[in-house]
Structure formats: C-alpha cells, structure tokens
Amino acid sequence: MNPRAMLLRLGTCVGLVGVATSAYAEDSKSATDPRANDQLDRRLDMWRAELGYRGSFVTQSGYNAFSTQDYFSQFSLTLSRTVYVRGRYSFAPGITWDYGSAGATDRVMATSTLDVHRLSVPLEARAHVGYWGYGFLRAAPGIAYEHEEVVDPSGPGSLTKSRWLVAADVSAGFAVRPPIHGDSARIPMRPWLQADVGYGWIAAQHLNLSQDAPSSTVDLGTLAMQGAFFRIAVAVSM
Amino acid sequence: MIRGRAWAAAFAVALCGCGSRPASWEAASDFAATPIGLSRGAVVLDTGRDRAVVFTALAQQALETTFLPIGHGGITAMASPDGERLFVLTGGDAPTASGTAQPPMLTVISIDSATFQPSEVTYPMLSPLGGLAIDPSSQWAVAYDAAFANGDTTNTPFVQNPNELAFFDLSKPTGTQPQSYQLTSFSGSPVRLTFTPTLSMPAGPGRLLVVEATTSDVHLVDLAHVFDNPPLPEVVIRLTSAQDSTPVTPQGLAIAPADAPGNPRMAVRTSSSDVISWVLGPPDPGNANSFQPTLNVTGVLGVPSDIAFVNTDAGLRIAAMVPSTSSVVLVDPDTSLITTVSLPSNFNHLSLVTDAVGGTNGSDVALLWGTNSTGVDLLSLGVSVDRSYDAAEYIGVGVQVTAVDDVPAPNQTLKILETSGGTEFFVLDLINRTVSPLSAASSATLSISPDDGARVWAFAKGTTSLASVDLLTRQSTPLTTVLPISSAFEVARAGSVGGRSLLVVSLVGTLGVSVFDAIQPASAVTRSYADILLEGL
Numbered sequence: 143m144n145p146r147a148m149l150l151r152l153g154t155c156v157g158l159v160g161v162a163t164s165a166y167a168e169d170s171k172s173a174t175d176p177r178a179n180d181q182l183d184r185r186l187d188m189w190r191a192e193l194g195y196r197g198s199f200v201t202q203s204g205y206n207a208f209s210t211q212d213y214f215s216q217f218s219l220t221l222s223r224t225v226y227v228r229g230r231y232s233f234a235p236g237i238t239w240d241y242g243s244a245g246a247t248d249r250v251m252a253t254s255t256l257d258v259h260r261l262s263v264p265l266e267a268r269a270h271v272g273y274w275g276y277g278f279l280r281a282a283p284g285i286a287y288e289h290e291e292v293v294d295p296s297g298p299g300s301l302t303k304s305r306w307l308v309a310a311d312v313s314a315g316f317a318v319r320p321p322i323h324g325d326s327a328r329i330p331m332r333p334w335l336q337a338d339v340g341y342g343w344i345a346a347q348h349l350n351l352s353q354d355a356p357s358s359t360v361d362l363g364t365l366a367m368q369g370a371f372f373r374i375a376v377a378v379s380m
Numbered sequence: 381m382i383r384g385r386a387w388a389a390a391f392a393v394a395l396c397g398c399g400s401r402p403a404s405w406e407a408a409s410d411f412a413a414t415p416i417g418l419s420r421g422a423v424v425l426d427t428g429r430d431r432a433v434v435f436t437a438l439a440q441q442a443l444e445t446t447f448l449p450i451g452h453g454g455i456t457a458m459a460s461p462d463g464e465r466l467f468v469l470t471g472g473d474a475p476t477a478s479g480t481a482q483p484p485m486l487t488v489i490s491i492d493s494a495t496f497q498p499s500e501v502t503y504p505m506l507s508p509l510g511g512l513a514i515d516p517s518s519q520w521a522v523a524y525d526a527a528f529a530n531g532d533t534t535n536t537p538f539v540q541n542p543n544e545l546a547f548f549d550l551s552k553p554t555g556t557q558p559q560s561y562q563l564t565s566f567s568g569s570p571v572r573l574t575f576t577p578t579l580s581m582p583a584g585p586g587r588l589l590v591v592e593a594t595t596s597d598v599h600l601v602d603l604a605h606v607f608d609n610p611p612l613p614e615v616v617i618r619l620t621s622a623q624d625s626t627p628v629t630p631q632g633l634a635i636a637p638a639d640a641p642g643n644p645r646m647a648v649r650t651s652s653s654d655v656i657s658w659v660l661g662p663p664d665p666g667n668a669n670s671f672q673p674t675l676n677v678t679g680v681l682g683v684p685s686d687i688a689f690v691n692t693d694a695g696l697r698i699a700a701m702v703p704s705t706s707s708v709v710l711v712d713p714d715t716s717l718i719t720t721v722s723l724p725s726n727f728n729h730l731s732l733v734t735d736a737v738g739g740t741n742g743s744d745v746a747l748l749w750g751t752n753s754t755g756v757d758l759l760s761l762g763v764s765v766d767r768s769y770d771a772a773e774y775i776g777v778g779v780q781v782t783a784v785d786d787v788p789a790p791n792q793t794l795k796i797l798e799t800s801g802g803t804e805f806f807v808l809d810l811i812n813r814t815v816s817p818l819s820a821a822s823s824a825t826l827s828i829s830p831d832d833g834a835r836v837w838a839f840a841k842g843t844t845s846l847a848s849v850d851l852l853t854r855q856s857t858p859l860t861t862v863l864p865i866s867s868a869f870e871v872a873r874a875g876s877v878g879g880r881s882l883l884v885v886s887l888v889g890t891l892g893v894s895v896f897d898a899i900q901p902a903s904a905v906t907r908s909y910a911d912i913l914l915e916g917l
Binding site: 162201205206207209210212247248249250251252254259292294295296297299301337351358359360363 | 644907
C-alpha cells in the first residue's frame, strides 16, 4: 500500500471517531446533569477494562506469505487503573494483550499461518472533556510472540519458527460514555465506547523456518509486523 | 441518510480495502520440465513465476538458491553437452494492441567456474520457436520451428514459417543475435539438426550444420557464412532410393572421423533399405559455396536402424545395423561394395568403444545392443571384412538391454547396461569382458557421476529409496531421503575446499531438495530444503 493510501485510510478512521464523538456531544449538550459534581472523581479515577478489535495495515513483503491482504486483525484486551489526577488531566497505566492470526495458501500447494501475541504496558495520558468523555494519548512498550508455520508436501512435516520480539505502539484516540438514564451514581459499572489510531511496531525477524529432525529449512525473507492501526473497543469502568 | 451511507462505505473501505499481495503468491507450483543438471548445479524451471531456480551446493550440505528470470510462455530447455550452460527457449506473450507483450527469447544460464555464481544472458527473438539444437562445443545454438517441450501454445503465431532458423553465436555480442536464416524448402520442415566438428573442407577447416528435414532433403549450412548479409544459401541434398529413385526421408546422420583420409564424408540412413553417403569436394565453378557433395547410394538389404563410420581392416566403412537380417552391413563409401557380418542376436544400436578397449592396427571396436536382444556384442572391426565370422563376441545378460550408458574417464572402460523393467542393471567391463549384475527392489533410474565416473546413483522415482554404487568395487551404499525423489544430480561443490555433492530434487508441493555428500554419503548427515518456491517472491 502506498503512503498516500495509508494516510487516506487513517484519515477515514479519525473521521469516524470524530463523527461519533461530535454526534454524541450534540446529544449531551441538550441534556442536563445535576449530578455532575458527584460523578467527577469517579470519572477521572477509575479501574477500566477494554475489549476491542484492532486492525493493522502491514505492507511489508514478508507478511505476504501469511495473508492475501496487507491487513492483520487482532483481538485486544486492556486493563488499566488511574494512578494520577490533576485537574482535568489524568494518567493511567495498564496492561494489554493483543492476539491475532493470519493464514494463506501459497503457490496453490502450501498452507502458512502466523500467530501474534502482543503483551504491552499502555501508558495513557487522558484529557477529560466535560461530562461525556476524554481524549487520550497512549504509548505502549511491550513484547510480542510470533509463531510461523508452513505446511507443504515438499517438506517432511511442518516448518515452524517461534520468537519473542520487542514491540511498541503509539496511538491517539477518544473515549465517550453513552448516555445513562436514571441515577447513574448508583450504577457501579459505567460503559464506554472508544477508538484510537496509531502506529504499531514489532521488531523485524528473519523467517528461516525449520524442522529439527529431520533437518529441513526454508528462507522466506524478513517479517516486520509494522504499520498503522486502528482500534475500536467497548470498555467498562468502576 | 445519504451522509450516513457515505460514512458506512468509508468505514468498509477502512476495514477491508487494503492492498493485496503480489500475484506471484497465487501462481501454481508448475514445473515446465524435469530438473536439469549442470556441472556445478541443478536447475528447476518455475513457470508459475517465470524464473529459473538454480541450486549450487556448499560445504556441510548447505544449499545456495538463486532465482534468475526467464521469459513468459512456452518453454523448451536443454543443457549443453558439457554441462556448462542451460539454454531456455520461451515463447513470449500473445501479441497485444498496446505492444507491451514480452517477445519470445532465449535465456542462457551458466554458473561461474570460480565463484559458482549463476547468471543469465537473454536474446530476444522475433518468432516463437520451440525446437532447440545445441552445439557440442557450446559456440552455437539454433532455434527452429517445433512445439515447446511443455506443450504451451500461449503465443502460437497465426502464420509460422517452418523453415525459419534462428542462429545464436554465443561468441558474439548479444545485440547482433539471433541471425534469421531461411532454409530452402521442398515442403518439409527441419526435424534433426547436427553440428559437425571442425572438418577439413576443401577451402580449409570449417564447420557445418546438417539439417535433416521431414521430407527427402538434407541441408548443409556453412556456419562460417550464417552471419553474412545476406546469409549464404545452404547446399541441399535430395535423397532418392537406389532401386526406383523414389524420395526417401533421412532417419539419422553419421559423420566420418575428422582424422579419416580424404575429404569430409557424411552419411544418412533412410526410411528405405538405403544408406546414402556423400563426400564434400571442391565446388564447381560459379558455385557460391566452398564445397560440393558427391553422393553414393547403397542398398544394405534391409532398413537400417543405426549407422556409423568405422575403421576396419579394409579401411573406412559405413557400418549399418540391419535388425531384419540380424547383421551389420559394412559399406565401402567409395565403391558401394558391402560386407555382411552376421550377428548372434538381433541388435539395432551400435556405439564405438575403441578409445576404451583399443583396436587392432587402427581398427575400431563397436558395442552392439538392442531391445530385441538379451545381451551385447563386441564387434572387432579389425577382422570384420576378411574374417567376418570371427568378428563378433557375444556377452549375454539374460534380459533385454534398453540403454548403454557411457562412464566418464578415467573409468571409460566400463559401461552401464540398463534393462527392461529397470530392476536390474549391469556394469560391463570392456577390458575383462565381464558383466556385474546389480538388482534394485523397484524400477531404478540411474545417474552416473559426471566428474570421474566412479559412482552410479540409483533411485526409484517417487520414492525415498536411493543408493550409491561404487563402480570399481561394485559396493552399494543404501541411502534414504525425507522427500520423494524426482531427479538426482552429482555436482561440483562451491568453496575453497571443493568436493562433490548430490542434489536430490523433489518436484512435489513447492519444491524440495536434499543435499548429500557425494563422496561419503550418509542419510544421517543430509540436509533438506523445502518450500523453495515460496522463497524470493
């Protein structure tokens, strides 16, 4: 994918987030909230769990063995805790597990699969905007575990490689709270919708897949799971 | 509403509208031809990706894989006799209105003798020609009209001239190649092309290309004038029967040894019971060519199955194998007098083994064999004319001999006899007149070590069974591979240490190769390489 197309898609994602938040902002402006002062601390200082979908655009040629598209889907799970609050700003570290898998049939004969686990520590700075949500910047250093496998009649079995690699993400996004009818102060768990876009990076590795016994190898070049991504998630806070 | 749909469409594009991988990943794993062995490597043609996969062996059973581009379309591939070069003819794309179609081309692949680095040279062509003839000395290659070996008809032209030849002189710059040459036609087309060695022509040393046509003509093309502008027309010999002057078609060519006395001689066996020979003398005045053939037609009492020029105790003769009379007929090319040597069996092939066993007073010794015989015969041509009854020496093996394989020097005194069924083969010692039988559990394909003829590799295609047989001790070493075998090639190994390796190619899936040490092979220390066609995409 060329950079121009990448920027277009990123822009589309940002636009989607913008539309969603602006639409909700209009709704929230028309609402009155007599309990705003009561909810302020709980909105800033919270435990939070996210469950989301992460789509990554991987244009590096090493990924071609495992996917017919330059796109990688992942499931994303994050747990965070606010540890610092100052005015309308807060800071919340956490832990994230992303998991995704891709597979393809290569040259009609071979079947290849790629599994990626990513464990990261999101360090999230939040700027709260009124009653309805907050914007955030997130940097997430971590590690990734990649497992590749190719099965083909030319080999005595499957050729595999597994490796832990350094990883990192940076992203920016917005989280909004859907309107709650009734006495929200008495609801212990509050739902959120959020989206962010950014850039994900996993260190490149040489794809020399092998089988120990009997000795057999294949060299598929270099795999670098790096590229822009977006993530949409639902979350609950308490 | 419209705005909502637009955003939904944008969202779908963001999720799914990413780029796809190159089409080469989707190309089928097709192999245009069987793997081809060279002296320093082996080559598999990956037609799904239009590339040649060149394997070279390194120390410790390591394998170096190099991908070289070849053309599109139909493919005919052939190695030079010395194993130094691989010639790949490709048919190109069908013409397009935009003019972007790839033309037919010849790609010549070689592996450097010092660095073992493969490289290619390409020669674009005007017409897709699927037939290929290679000069044994590797100077010349000629493409001619024939179907491509892989049957691909992608770029079959609407109109084709079957008598067009494309000459490639590999000693000249690529920019001047190929030279188109039109054969004089008598409604036929080329079927066999033979490059002569350097001959003592009337005007001095020279070489010819001899073209046998599907009709009754043989064309003699002077290679010294192919690149003239315009090229010098060839000399055409029309073949007719000695009995009724009806046209007869050529079936195979023989060329007299370069050291034979007098002017150069050649002969063809024909579809009738005739052998037609000619001597290349000085041309008549006004003839643009520097030679002129004088013909001699001789009946040999049956349709010959093979011919060769031989030295006998009575001088130079043409030996014609005549299976219908179980004899070899010796023809005096000057007088057409014949001598018939009766044979103990019905042979239809002969090959000279004089260099291996030595002849008597400069006479030749011929090895005779055939699919209708359960043995071979050593014909001593030194006594073949005066004492023909004493010339043949039969060596029985008990099964039909389907092929006789030469063994390179220094073991050229050995021959490998392949038999019908393939489960038995024999090592024939021409000096001691012994045959050592070797049996295989299933039909075996043989591959003789090209460097020193010290070993023969036997394997059963499609299985993992392999064996190395020491041709001096007849000791067999059983081996096994992890991949089913398609072909095996013993090649020189790269690196300062040198050595030799056996490359076992498996044409299954996306291609596998197993590497053995050829000198001391052992299944336990082999290394295998799989999924090779997934590399380099």
